[in-house]
Amino acid sequence: MQVATTFRHMEVSAPVRDYLQEKLSRVKKYIEEPIDAQAVLSVEKKIRHRAEVTLVAKGITIKGTETTNDMYAAIDAVVDKIERQLKRYKDRLKRHKPLSGRERQVQKTVLKAESVDEEGSSEPIIIHSHSFSVKPMSVEEAVMQMDLLHKDFLVFTNDRNEDINVVYRRKDGNYGLIEPQQGA
Incomplete structure (x- = not known):
């Protein structure tokens, strides 16, 4: 170590x-x-x-x-x-059963705040960009990972349906889940 x-x-x-x-x-x-x-x-x-x-x-x-x-x-x-x-x-x-081989590549981008607020600017200015693999996991595992990282939200691939989901910590201390709506 x-x-x-x-x-x-x-x-x-x-x-x-x-x-x-x-x-x-x-x-x-x-x-x-x-x-x-x-x-x-x-x-x-x-x-x-x-x-x-x-x-x-x-x-x-x-x-x-x-x-x-x-x-x-x-x-x-x-x-x-x-x-x-x-x-x-x-x-x-x-x-939980490990689900290997079904990882997705995700890209995180940080934009410069002034470039979004300016009316004359057509494209926001990217300050930082980072790509990483996201392995499929259950909602419970995502909540656990979010707690371990001391984060307020976590974007993950749901192992049940392979959709991108978001878990987040609510102000009342509970957790919320954002799932994409299917076929609307």
């Missing part, structure tokens, strides 16, 4: 880095693939110790953040949180 550790507002500490790597090695039992981890350890207002860890492995990204009065306790708490998320993810994957 590759662990990149960043220290903010505190001195670089080899014992803390070693402790973090030792604790993160526990997640290997949930994912066999190579795992990349980015950790940001920081001290806020000289008393709040914050540990933020992002794991990228096997097509998923899991983030966790914890703040306590002790850096070691913050590391323990964030690793426990990530471990619970991975355990839940692995349990849900066991209940």
Whole structure:
């Protein structure tokens, strides 16, 4: 496992880095693939110790953040949180059949806001564009992936009918699903 550790507002500490790597090695039992981890350890207002860890492995990204009065306790708490998320993810994957070979290519584009507002401009200006594969998944798996990524919405291919769907977090805390209307 590759662990990149960043220290903010505190001195670089080899014992803390070693402790973090030792604790993160526990997640290997949930994912066999190579795992990349980015950790940001920081001290806020000289008393709040914050540990933020992002794991990228096997097509998923899991983030966790914890703040306590002790850096070691913050590391323990964030690793426990990530471990619970991975355990839940692995349990849900066991209940679903993997659907390989039916991935779609999706392109994400970010437009410059001023170019959309200008009346004289015929084409908006593209700032950033990114293509990625989207594997078919169930609605439940999409909600789980959205929670793991700490996002407010997720665009995915529904494994039931192979349509592009969107799940989103509602203001009341529940989830919504947007499906295309068939044959209207």
